[in-house]
Structures are given as C-alpha cells and as structure tokens.
Amino acid sequence: MLSSPLYFILHFVFPYGIMLGSLFLLIGYLEKKYIGANEDRVLKKLITIAIIIGVPAIFIEWIVGQPWWITFSDHVHNLVEFAKAQPLFGILITRTQVFNGYVKNIFVTWFPVYWDAFVVIYFIGILIEFLALKWRISFSRTFNVLVPIFFTFPRIFEYCVGKQTPIEDKILEGKIKGKLKENLNDSYEDAAAGEASYREGAGGSSAETTKVAVAVATRRSSVTVRTTADGKRVARLFVKQSRETETDRAIENTLKGFGSRISGNSIYFPNDPTFSPKDGGYIFDSSIPYDAGKRLGEFKKVFSDPFSLDNKTSQGGKGAIKAYFHIILSLLKYVFSITPYSIYKRFIINADKKFKIDTSTSNAKFIVQQNLDLSVIPEPKADGNTIEVQRQKALQRANNRISDVTTALSSVKISGQFKDVQVGGSTAIYTYTLPPDPNLPSDFKKVQEQFSNLLRLNSKPIITLDAGLLKVSIDNNISIPVSFTDMIKRRKTGVSNIISGIAGIDPMGEPIYFELGDKNPHVMVFGKTGTGKTVLIMSILYSIMSATDPKHLRVLYVDGKGNSFEFMSKDSAHPNPFTYAPPGDASGDIEYARAVIRYVEMETRRRIDLFKKAEVSKLADYNKVLESQGKDILPEILFVVDEFSAITQQDKDLKASEINKFGTIDRFEYIAKMSRSVGIRMLMANQSARKELVPGKVSANITARVSLGVSEPIESEIALPETGIAVHLVSRPGEFYSTLKGPLNAEHGYCPYLPDEVMQALNDSLVKKFGPCEYEVTREEILESEETQDEMVSDLGISPENILVPEPEPTAETPLDIIDSLGEQYYPWLDMHRNIITNNTEANVALKYKLDEANAKIQKLINKLDVWRQVQLNAQNANTHKATGELVKSTTNGRDLDKI
Missing domain, CATH: 3.40.50.300 (P-loop containing nucleotide triphosphate hydrolases)
Structure with a gap:
C-alpha cells in the first residue's frame, strides 16, 4: 500500500498536471492555427488528401478482384496455418500473453485515473475556453478571472445587504481587468517580464523603459463594479498616473478607444478616459440603469418559431438552425439570471402592477367620471388578430432585428449599449444607452439616411437622443391596434x-x-x-x-x-x-x-x-x-x-x-x-x-x-x-x-x-x-x-364713446411714421386695431434692404403700445384696490415700467 502523499501525487497531482499541460498545449496549438488559418489552403489540402486516399483505394479494389490475387491470398493463409502448428509459435504466444496481461494490469489500474483527470480538466477547460472566446481574452486570463470567484463564493451572501448581482459584478471586474491587459501590445508584457530587448539605436533604452512602465501601470490598475439596490450598475476603471510625462503620454495613447472595447453587460464607458488631477490618474466611469428582475419578466421572449418567415435566410433572417441555438442560449441566460434578488424584484414588480394604488386623487382638484358606455366599442383587430397576438408577433420581429440595428449603429460610428426594445402601433423602438461622448452627432438627418440604407428600410427611421438614451424608431411592418x-x-x-x-x-x-x-x-x-x-x-x-x-x-x-x-x-x-x-x-x-x-x-x-x-x-x-x-x-x-x-x-x-x-x-x-x-x-x-x-x-x-x-x-x-x-x-x-x-x-x-x-x-x-x-x-x-x-367695451374699461378715432382713420396702408406720430389720446383706438401695424403694407412691400428698418418700426410701435397698456392696467388695478379700502401702491410712467 502506497503512502498517502505518494498515492495523492500518483493519482491526482501527476495525472491532472499532465492533462492540464496537454490542454494548454492543445489550446495554444489551436489558437496559433486559428490565427494562421487560411480557408483556401485548407480546402486545397482536403482535396489533396482525398485524391491521395482515393487513388490507391481504386487500385486496391482492382487488384483484389484479380484471379492471381486470390491464389496469392490462399498461399499466405496456408503458410500462417503451418506456422501455428510449430512449437516455437506456442512459446511466442505464451510470452505475448504474459506481456499483454502485464500491460492490461497497468491499463486497468491507471486508465481510470487518467480518464477522470482528462474528463475533469477538458470539460472545465472547454467551458473556460468558450468564455475566453466570447470575452475575447486569452485562456489563462479567463482562468484567472474565474478562479478567484470560486474561492470568494461566500460573497453570494451579499444579497442579504441589498446587492443585486455580487458574483456577476466580481466576474465583470476580472473580465475588464483582463481586457485591459490584453489591450497592450505583446511587446509591453515581454518588456515588463524582461524577455525581450528593444535597444534600437540611441532611443532603445528609453523605449524599453516606457513599455515597462506602461505595462506595470496596467497591472496596478483598479476595477470596481457594483450593482446597487436602487437600480444602477456602477463601474469604474482607474489607471494611476506615472512619474514621467512621456510614460503618461504612452498610457493615454494606449487607453484611447478602450472604453468601447470593454462596454457591455450594463456597463458603458466613454471611448477615451478622463484625467482626474484629484485622483492622479486616468478614469473610465459608467452608471447605467439595471433591473435584476426585468429579465425574469421576459420569459416569453426567449421562445420563438425557428421556422417562421422572419427567420428564413431568403427573408434576411438568421436561418432555422441559428435561430434554434439562439433560443437555447437565451434560455441559458434566463436560467443564470435567476438570483435571489431578481426573484425578489420580480415579485415587487408584479405586486406593484396587480395591486397598485392610485394616489392621483390625494392632490387632485377633480375626480374623473366615467360617462361613456364603453360596451358599444368593439375590440379592435389587425389582420384578423387580437391586440395581444399582434403584440407578440411584433415583439418577436423586433427582437430578431436587435443585432442588425446594433451593427448598423456601429457602422455609423455610434456605439451604444442595447437597453430594450418596445413595440407599439407599427413601430419598434430600440433604446441604447450612450456614454458621454463629445463626438456624437448633433443632427441625425445624415445618420438616419445612412441607417436606412444599411438596414434596407422602406422608410427612414427616427433617431432621437435624450439624457444619454438613444432611441431608434423603425417601421416594424406589424400593426398593433389601440383599444x-x-x-x-x-x-x-x-x-x-x-x-x-x-x-x-x-x-x-x-x-x-x-x-x-x-x-x-x-x-x-x-x-x-x-x-x-x-x-x-x-x-x-x-x-x-x-x-x-x-x-x-x-x-x-x-x-x-x-x-x-x-x-x-x-x-x-x-x-x-x-x-x-x-x-x-x-x-x-x-x-x-x-x-x-x-x-x-x-x-x-x-x-x-x-x-x-x-x-x-x-x-x-x-x-x-x-x-x-x-x-x-x-x-x-x-x-x-x-x-x-x-x-x-x-x-x-x-x-x-x-x-x-x-x-x-x-x-x-x-x-x-x-x-x-x-x-x-x-x-x-x-x-x-x-x-x-x-x-x-x-x-x-x-x-x-x-x-x-x-x-x-x-x-x-x-x-x-x-x-x-x-x-x-x-x-x-x-x-x-x-x-x-x-x-x-x-x-x-x-x-x-x-x-x-x-x-x-x-x-x-x-x-x-x-x-x-x-x-x-x-x-x-x-x-x-x-x-x-x-x-363692445374695451378690456381696459374704456367705453366706446370715450375712444377717439384719428382723422383720417388709419389703415394697413398708412405709413408707419404717420401712425407713430399719433398722440397718446389715440392709443386706446390703436390698441384695439393693432392689425394695421402688424399687417402694415410698408413692411410687406419693402425692398430687401429696407425690410429690417420697417420691422424695427413695427416693433417700436408695438412696444410703445404694450408699455401704455401696462400703465393703464396698473392704474386700473390701483383704483380698484382704493375703492375696496386696500393698500394702494403708486403707479409709474412708461419710463419706469420695468420696476412695476
């Protein structure tokens, strides 16, 4: 019986180490082959191999059918039977059986050990490699992200203090940090590890030092992600400033455009970092609304008909097979989103909808009646379908176009984090969260035209931007009636x-x-x-x-x-x-x-x-x-x-x-x-x-x-x-x-x-x-x-008999200077006939170079009447207050109107 340490080494350490090493070698080999893959070369090799195998096979098939080959085969068979009858052959068989028994004993003893190691290592390795490909970072860095999560699994109890997704947040932290390191050129990492020399002429030493400093700065970076109970996912990436200007310049260049490369999962960083003198470094900040319970309310969205018209490749769809696997992946995402907090949030949302209390009456001035007989209104239908059926069809079509809309936005240099899609009428509205970006277009007219061409739409979409949310309204071609x-x-x-x-x-x-x-x-x-x-x-x-x-x-x-x-x-x-x-x-x-x-x-x-x-x-x-x-x-x-x-x-x-x-x-x-x-x-x-x-x-x-x-x-x-x-x-x-x-x-x-x-x-x-x-x-x-x-009596309280009419009575054709020369005794009449000023012919027929002059005269006259009217109103109000015994404030003339 082997000692326990030796047994552990032979049955676990050594087998798992071999399998882990073989996995790394295999993944490294496959990654290199993938990078250098050439579809044309692969096709040529497959054709060559087919010919090499096929031609000899045809030749062998021809030989086997010949009479002389049959005779030759009979002679070989007789020779083998004669050899079996000799004593020497029996001794060889016995020795072979002993050797086979020894080999079999070793195989039976150690094969299960190595098979277990192979299954465990390769199963876990394949899952990690799948995530590595999805995250676009190396296998080793993906492994480094997941292992700390495994050992810090008790952080799941952070649900008890109100955090929505503590495990997912920790994974995102590691993922972002892994992508930050991957963002560097390989030479930076090699320089930091002392594995390469960059002494190129007089500036070699300086270049190498800068590369080392930048690589070290990325290692010292900090990433925090937390999803708060008030419905926000807050993320922050911080890279500390170095001691040298040249190194800082290199760090800043390295981080340019990095924000869009790591955005996702309700995290959206601006393309370029912001330098914070207070913190002494470069910062990417993100704060995006997040609701852990929302996905649980979208269970029906997971399923769709893979063979529907929208999924047919002839209609621009993804095809039945891809649509089927999309359903499987969506289902897995849904299962993984079932967390204690998301269940709690979903319960609150449903309770709020079903048992919502209308508080509008507490501060209302009027209570809404119900005067109409709504039973006379038939339920609206579209294409023979009810509202709910049309809504489901519209939502399915809108969901199938999410990736196309996102790609089209990227094509017009707008990178947004998809938030949700809503359908109503015949429109699908896609909402994207955008980071603060000064390069965003202020006028979307050109973007709308490009977007329409990219998606081959019959009508242009409507794109609006409000408070960091980009909304793209597209004709969904399925009408949802309104009840x-x-x-x-x-x-x-x-x-x-x-x-x-x-x-x-x-x-x-x-x-x-x-x-x-x-x-x-x-x-x-x-x-x-x-x-x-x-x-x-x-x-x-x-x-x-x-x-x-x-x-x-x-x-x-x-x-x-x-x-x-x-x-x-x-x-x-x-x-x-x-x-x-x-x-x-x-x-x-x-x-x-x-x-x-x-x-x-x-x-x-x-x-x-x-x-x-x-x-x-x-x-x-x-x-x-x-x-x-x-x-x-x-x-x-x-x-x-x-x-x-x-x-x-x-x-x-x-x-x-x-x-x-x-x-x-x-x-x-x-x-x-x-x-x-x-x-x-x-x-x-x-x-x-x-x-x-x-x-x-x-x-x-x-x-x-x-x-x-x-x-x-x-x-x-x-x-x-x-x-x-x-x-x-x-x-x-x-x-x-x-x-x-x-x-x-x-x-x-x-x-x-x-x-x-x-x-x-x-x-x-x-x-x-x-x-x-x-x-x-x-x-x-x-x-x-x-x-x-x-x-009619004027609203200023002036009776018609007290209103003086100028002689001759002005019209819209009267020159503005003559109207302006009228005294204040005619202002009540002018106030009631302002149209002769605003519609004056002098402005309508003025030459282009005199148009501004005419408009200025009109505005001057209108302002003069407004000042006069305000003085009259104040005087009238003062007299009203005097008659009721209230405190009377002094009125002013037109020059002091702004003090009234």
Whole structure:
C-alpha cells in the first residue's frame, strides 16, 4: 500500500498536471492555427488528401478482384496455418500473453485515473475556453478571472445587504481587468517580464523603459463594479498616473478607444478616459440603469418559431438552425439570471402592477367620471388578430432585428449599449444607452439616411437622443391596434384640470395624457392627410367628455375645410350634449366661421371684465362667487379649430378697411394671449406646419404641440420646436409625438380609431346620461354679436364713446411714421386695431434692404403700445384696490415700467 502523499501525487497531482499541460498545449496549438488559418489552403489540402486516399483505394479494389490475387491470398493463409502448428509459435504466444496481461494490469489500474483527470480538466477547460472566446481574452486570463470567484463564493451572501448581482459584478471586474491587459501590445508584457530587448539605436533604452512602465501601470490598475439596490450598475476603471510625462503620454495613447472595447453587460464607458488631477490618474466611469428582475419578466421572449418567415435566410433572417441555438442560449441566460434578488424584484414588480394604488386623487382638484358606455366599442383587430397576438408577433420581429440595428449603429460610428426594445402601433423602438461622448452627432438627418440604407428600410427611421438614451424608431411592418376602452380604463382617477383627456398610449401601453390648464392653456395639432389628424382629435375629445360633464365644459367647433363636426350638432341624428354652439364651416359659410372666432374673442373680453368686477383672476374663483350667489357657474370652453390656415389665409381676400372687422389672425392671437385665465382653451389643428400657413404671432403663444406625420423636413421644427424629432418621417396613421410635458420630455404614442358608428353610439350614451344637447348661444346670437362688435367695451374699461378715432382713420396702408406720430389720446383706438401695424403694407412691400428698418418700426410701435397698456392696467388695478379700502401702491410712467 502506497503512502498517502505518494498515492495523492500518483493519482491526482501527476495525472491532472499532465492533462492540464496537454490542454494548454492543445489550446495554444489551436489558437496559433486559428490565427494562421487560411480557408483556401485548407480546402486545397482536403482535396489533396482525398485524391491521395482515393487513388490507391481504386487500385486496391482492382487488384483484389484479380484471379492471381486470390491464389496469392490462399498461399499466405496456408503458410500462417503451418506456422501455428510449430512449437516455437506456442512459446511466442505464451510470452505475448504474459506481456499483454502485464500491460492490461497497468491499463486497468491507471486508465481510470487518467480518464477522470482528462474528463475533469477538458470539460472545465472547454467551458473556460468558450468564455475566453466570447470575452475575447486569452485562456489563462479567463482562468484567472474565474478562479478567484470560486474561492470568494461566500460573497453570494451579499444579497442579504441589498446587492443585486455580487458574483456577476466580481466576474465583470476580472473580465475588464483582463481586457485591459490584453489591450497592450505583446511587446509591453515581454518588456515588463524582461524577455525581450528593444535597444534600437540611441532611443532603445528609453523605449524599453516606457513599455515597462506602461505595462506595470496596467497591472496596478483598479476595477470596481457594483450593482446597487436602487437600480444602477456602477463601474469604474482607474489607471494611476506615472512619474514621467512621456510614460503618461504612452498610457493615454494606449487607453484611447478602450472604453468601447470593454462596454457591455450594463456597463458603458466613454471611448477615451478622463484625467482626474484629484485622483492622479486616468478614469473610465459608467452608471447605467439595471433591473435584476426585468429579465425574469421576459420569459416569453426567449421562445420563438425557428421556422417562421422572419427567420428564413431568403427573408434576411438568421436561418432555422441559428435561430434554434439562439433560443437555447437565451434560455441559458434566463436560467443564470435567476438570483435571489431578481426573484425578489420580480415579485415587487408584479405586486406593484396587480395591486397598485392610485394616489392621483390625494392632490387632485377633480375626480374623473366615467360617462361613456364603453360596451358599444368593439375590440379592435389587425389582420384578423387580437391586440395581444399582434403584440407578440411584433415583439418577436423586433427582437430578431436587435443585432442588425446594433451593427448598423456601429457602422455609423455610434456605439451604444442595447437597453430594450418596445413595440407599439407599427413601430419598434430600440433604446441604447450612450456614454458621454463629445463626438456624437448633433443632427441625425445624415445618420438616419445612412441607417436606412444599411438596414434596407422602406422608410427612414427616427433617431432621437435624450439624457444619454438613444432611441431608434423603425417601421416594424406589424400593426398593433389601440383599444380606446383599455385606454380609458387605465387612466388615473384624479386630475388637475377640467380639460383632461388621453391622446393615446405609448409603446409600453401607458396612457399619454392630454391636459389643458395653467401650464398648457392651448395646443396645436399637426398631421398631413392620411395620418389620422381628425381621428386623433375625436379620440381626445371623447376621452375628455368621459371624465367631466357639460356643466363644467362645453366644446365649440370650427372647421376650415368642411364640416367634420356637424354630427356633434344639436340638429344631428346623434347630437352631443357638450356642443356649445352650432359648428362652423369656413369652406361653405366663412361669415359664420369668422363670427364664431369673433364671438370667442368677445367672450374672452366679457369674462375679463366680469372677473375684474368680482375682483378675481381665475375661472375657478369666479365660479365660487357665482355658487355663493346661487347662480349657474361658467363652464370652460374648448375651442376646436381644424384646418385653421384655411381660415387665416382668407384674410388676404379682405380689403384693408375690412381687416379690423373680419380679420382672424389678430383674433386668434388675442384669444391665445388673453383667454388662458378665463377658462377658454384652444385646440388648433392643421394639415401643414409650413411657416407661411402658421402665423408666428399665434404659434408663439401656443407652446404645447401634438404632431402626427408632416410632409417636409422644415415642418418638423415648426411642429415640434426644440425637440429635434423628425416627424416628417412618420408615415403610419395614428402615430404621434406630444410635447405637453415640454420639448425635453416628448412622448411617443399611438391613438385609437373610433369609427363613425361608434362615435354616434357614444353620443347617444352621453345624451342618455346628461340629456339632450342645448346650445349656450345660437347661430343668430353669434351673428348678432358680430354686427354689434363696435359697441363692445374695451378690456381696459374704456367705453366706446370715450375712444377717439384719428382723422383720417388709419389703415394697413398708412405709413408707419404717420401712425407713430399719433398722440397718446389715440392709443386706446390703436390698441384695439393693432392689425394695421402688424399687417402694415410698408413692411410687406419693402425692398430687401429696407425690410429690417420697417420691422424695427413695427416693433417700436408695438412696444410703445404694450408699455401704455401696462400703465393703464396698473392704474386700473390701483383704483380698484382704493375703492375696496386696500393698500394702494403708486403707479409709474412708461419710463419706469420695468420696476412695476
């Protein structure tokens, strides 16, 4: 019996050492062969070997069939039988059997030992080599990454203190450090080990010293990776500064572009390091959102049909075999992502979704009602499929294109960390996390075109960048319908404004709210023909009507190119009780359409005057006064103007003397400026966002935008200013972008489709609840108010009889210098007729070199009127406070206006 140490050496140390050494030799040999592999040479060798083996085989086959070969074989057989009969042959057989028994004994004893060593070493070695190839670092460095993890396995208990992935973080640390060393040229490592000499001329010693210093600096580098409980993976790579400028320069050159080589696994470093004087070294920093439980919620994404049309190579897919192995790898990734913390996070996410408490009512001013009979709305379908089936098909197709999209981004020199893909409507939105990089393009127009060519898309994608997240929106060619019913059921129950609706849903299925109030008093909607502008407007309107009642809100309509809202009128077979007055049709009755706009202006002025007398500034406060007096409250008015440019363009047909009475641009401007506090809101819609069709004085006072697809690139900036979103690339009906949360928080969504018969049924359900439609004002009353507009009292409290009219009465053709020479006694009249200044012919017909001079005169006059108006308002407010016994503050003249 061998001693224990010797037994251990012979049965474990020696066999495993031999197998480990053979594995290293084999891997080294294969890596060298792989580096020097040449497919053409391999093919030639295979052909040569086939010929070498095949030709002799044919010759042998021919010989075996010959008669003389058969005779020769018989003689050889007889000779062998004669030899077996001799005594000497028996002795040889006996000796051979003894030797074979000895060899067999050794084989039986030691073969299991070496076989076990072979199986263990090669099985583990193959797994390590697989990771080495995947990580693109050597076998030995991969081994050095994994072994410390094995010995520090107790770090798994760090789950108990809130860390999400302690084992994975440790692996990533070693992987990054291994890649840092691999990033060096081999000569650096050889120089540090003293295995090579670089004495080339006079500078040899210096070059060798620099190489050694750089190699040593990388060894002393530190890498930390931690995934925090608050949902972030934070990583930091630090390489310490040396003592010499030349060495630091070499370190910096070595690290250039290294960030993109090691990014991945929710770690994304900038391409180049940042030098930190405080830390005395070069730093790569990364902080990326990470949710350990998210992957557990994507189990269905693992599986797909390998034989589907999308996976066919003829359709540009990866093929059935690759798709099958992709499923296997995805399944393994999913299994390895099952950790204690990810299970806990998934449990929290599911609990939050299923048992989420709506807290919107705690600080809400209004509680959302449910006025619509949603049962009359059928479930939408696309291609005969339900929403869920279409969503799964769309998600599968989008997932199959992730690698193609990532490759295309790299081709246009944008390296991003893939975050997720969302589908909605007919679009797939790929989100990538980007590091801070000053070289990123600020204008993605060229990138979008290159991207479209690389992926062979029928339409250009939309690429946006916001807060380090790059979003690529691509036509997915699978349409997912939007359910109006589900959208309404998912809305919050508490809101801050009476006009609170839903424009549509985002790719995650969450509502995109449409609220008009103090923050966004008015909104402009754009959408070319065929993109579903009217459908979007009606969806918004019905979502608003489902939440409130006609006592608090009435809707007034004007359509510039027809009468799309006639079915909402009182005389319709299916009237809508929210309708304020007969809808206007500017294409068939421009007189009434203009009268409606004028009526809204007069109602604004009337409400301003009422609020002044009641000493309140908002509609809500004024309604409290009315309620205390037992009177009916004033409802908010939503003024919907579709195709407004078809109305404003007709101002050109008016004579200069008619502009004051019938012009609409100044009316819209006044309403946009002054109606925000009196409860009158505007929804202005238009097919085109071209500058000549969208009056600047109107759009400047309406900052909120909702835009579907538009026709030209120049329209995108007008439709969605300050966002950089190319809505001219949007072609699918119902797809839109909203900036109601601000241009920096643009929302991307899709609106539902409501057929005519469904909207009629919804009107019937509203009548059933609120009673028949009763107009606040009739057509005759609106036209009468148009005729008596000159008798209106100014919002400054100046009666018409006290307003002096200049003689002769100025028009838009009056020179600006003459208008400027008018005294202050004529300012009340000028204030009410600002259009003769803003639309002055002098500016319209000025030669190019005098255009700036004319515009300067106009601005000077407008500023002078603004100063005068503000002084009058302050004086009026001071008199009001004096009458009520309140403290009166002194007013100032125009020169001290900035001190008011």
